[in-house]
Amino acid sequence: MIVRAAKPLRHSSNGDLSRITDIAPDASFETKLLHHTARQLRVSLEEFFAWFLKSYDESDPVLPSALMSVFLERMGQSLAAHPLWESLDQYELNKAKNEMQNYMFVKLYPQ
Numbered sequence: 359m360i361v362r363a364a365k366p367l368r369h370s371s372n373g374d375l376s377r378i379t380d381i382a383p384d385a386s387f388e389t390k391l392l393h394h395t396a397r398q399l400r401v402s403l404e405e406f407f408a409w410f411l412k413s414y415d416e417s418d419p420v421l422p423s424a425l426m427s428v429f430l431e432r433m434g435q436s437l438a439a440h441p442l443w444e445s446l447d448q449y450e451l452n453k454a455k456n457e458m459q460n461y462m463f464v465k466l467y468p469q
Contacts, residue, residue: 383445387457390442399436407465430459 381393406429414422434455437443443454
């Protein structure tokens with residue numbers, strides 16, 4: 359069984375991302391996720407969605423919940439270390455993590 363983002367993602371870049379000026383600091387999670395520097399985060403989310411939807415077993419609801427918790431924790435660490443989110447204070451970072459969690463649940467459990 360493979361769970362992506364087993365450890366916080368490293369953000370490789372070809373240049374200094376600390377001065378990203380083409381996106382507002384208070385932009386939503388989804389807006390920042392579409393930024394070209396967030397590609398690695400997007401890929402990790404998409405791979406997790408594909409794996410989760412393929413592997414979900416309704417007979418064992420505890421395992422998917424536990425795996426999602428681990429994934430969210432690791433993605434939260436990656437988010438905090440990413441240049442688009444690293445300058446946020448703790449309140450704003452928690453808000454971004456909640457937006458990421460909501461984004462994931464909407465993608466995994468559409469109504």
